[in-house]
Amino acid sequence: SYELTQPPSVSVSPGQTASISCSGDKLGDKYASWYQQKPGQSPVLVIYQDTKRPSGIPERFSGSNSGNTATLTISGTQGMDEADYYCQAWDSTTNYVFGTGTKVTVL
């Protein structure tokens, strides 16, 4: 089965840049999406089709995807960005697959 691996946690200082990786076999050949989830809330799509931001998502969120790794970058991180983040891809054999999740802490 297809698997996506993320680091369990990432810490970042306010105003700095946070990068969250998502690794999977030939992930660059698929479209990657990213979700933000705050405690007690439903997930929110922040990046789709590798690099696109849905309406209403701040410009400080950006994405890339190449080779075996997709990356979510949060530039100028704010306290409100503290949340769990999940990558997701679609594979023809296993359909939708979510990453293991990364807890972002803004110190």
Next chain:
Amino acid sequence: EVQLLESGGGLGQPGGSLRLSCAASGFTFSSYAMSWVRQAPGKGLEWVSSISASGGNTYYADSVKGRFTISRDNSKNTLFLQMNSLRAEDTAVYYCTFGGGMGFDYWGQGTLVTVSS
């Protein structure tokens, strides 16, 4: 405004059944594939099942294949998940969701399913 309202969660017995519903509004329901995604307490997101816009094609995670059935009623803008042979590991919040760009743009608030005797 897009709204997805799940219902039907609650306490289920091991080996028993529950039926989840998701009432959709604010978009053309019959034009979109729909999915269920679940999240066990303190755990990550897990895709459960998807159904095509017409209902003619269905897809399941290996963990629920043969036990869960996804369906939809486009005349009533409603998505369903019939859950049979429930197991403790099915305990989770179940989200109704859909999207257009290979991601899930819209999510419901979720309904909690607890499987316990």
